[in-house]
Amino acid sequence: MKNNREKGMSILEAIVASVIVGIGFIGIFQMVGYAVNSIDVSGERSKAGHLVGMIAEGVLGYKDTYVGVSANDEKKLVFDNGEAFMASEDSRKKCTKFVQYYANLGYTEDSQVCGSDTKTASDVTSGIDISQCSTTSKADRKALYKDDGDVWGATSAAGNQILKWKAILSEDQLLKCRSEKDSKSIKMFEMCRWTRNNCEYTNDNVFDQRMYIGRIQFNLNDGKKRRFLYFQADYEPKYQTVTGGEPLEGMGE
Numbered sequence: 001m002k003n004n005r006e007k008g009m010s011i012l013e014a015i016v017a018s019v020i021v022g023i024g025f026i027g028i029f030q031m032v033g034y035a036v037n038s039i040d041v042s043g044e045r046s047k048a049g050h051l052v053g054m055i056a057e058g059v060l061g062y063k064d065t066y067v068g069v070s071a072n073d074e075k076k077l078v079f080d081n082g083e084a085f086m087a088s089e090d091s092r093k094k095c096t097k098f099v100q101y102y103a104n105l106g107y108t109e110d111s112q113v114c115g116s117d118t119k120t121a122s123d124v125t126s127g128i129d130i131s132q133c134s135t136t137s138k139a140d141r142k143a144l145y146k147d148d149g150d151v152w153g154a155t156s157a158a159g160n161q162i163l164k165w166k167a168i169l170s171e172d173q174l175l176k177c178r179s180e181k182d183s184k185s186i187k188m189f190e191m192c193r194w195t196r197n198n199c200e201y202t203n204d205n206v207f208d209q210r211m212y213i214g215r216i217q218f219n220l221n222d223g224k225k226r227r228f229l230y231f232q233a234d235y236e237p238k239y240q241t242v243t244g245g246e247p248l249e250g251m252g253e
Contacts, residue, residue: 041220041221041225044221044225045220045225048175048220049227051168051174052218055186056229056231060233062158062161063098063234064098065156065158066084066097066098066158067101067113067158068114068121068159069084069095070115070117072116073086073116073156084114085114086115093114095115098158099212099214100212100236101158102186103212117155117156119154119159120154120156120163123154127186127187128169128186129183129185129186130169130185165186169186178220178222179222181222181223186214186215187215188233189215190210190211191203191211192208192209192211193205208236208237208238209237211234211235212232212235213231214230
């Protein structure tokens with residue numbers, strides 16, 4: 001018979017209560033782990049969005065800058081039929097603008113660097129397409145702009161932009177690199193209506209000489225999350241030099 005004067009819980013009641021409390025704590029711990037991981041992924045996506053926007057703004061801001069041309073070289077530029085050349089160079093090497101240079105890195109004749117910025121020509125030989133995580137430790141990383149008092153970057157603004165993006169995206173300084181499925185790429189596509197050497201895509205809706213479309217894409221979180229942006233990077237207008245019934249130069253080619 002139950003002793004009415006006995007106070008407290010029985011062993012069975014204590015065990016049941018402990019199990020209930022344990023189940024609650026297990027659920028809380030799982031929720032905390034999920035919340036921490038979700039915050040981390042959300043933070044990486046937010047940083048990727050800001051970084052994509054920063055790069056796009058950099059492309060648009062430097063689209064009229066000639067690659068390889070330093071501040072001193074700008075005074076030596078001469079223009080012929082809308083194209084820039086270095087007056088001091090006997091070969092009359094054509095100076096290309098930022099977007100055109102980047103889009104034609106795979107074509108030697110359209111991606112030459114004029115001016116005195118030789119670092120851009122030697123270090124920037126291909127577009128930014130980082131498909132694997134860097135193995136360089138944080139202690140061995142070079143400073144972004146200076147290293148032991150020496151200038152790290154190029155001497156031209158356009159060259160500095162490319163080298164800066166490559167340095168930032170090749171390491172996990174801003175975006176974490178979780179696995180080999182994470183990648184970062186910046187590409188420029190050339191579109192035109194009329195046939196031209198090295199023109200990648202033809203589009204009848206393009207009425208300029210050529211138009212450049214930029215694409216920035218980041219694959220994050222073991223390749224499961226993507227952040228990308230398409231934008232019009234630059235264009236080159238097509239001028240009509242012949243009046244009357246004659247077609248524009250290049251039309252119908």
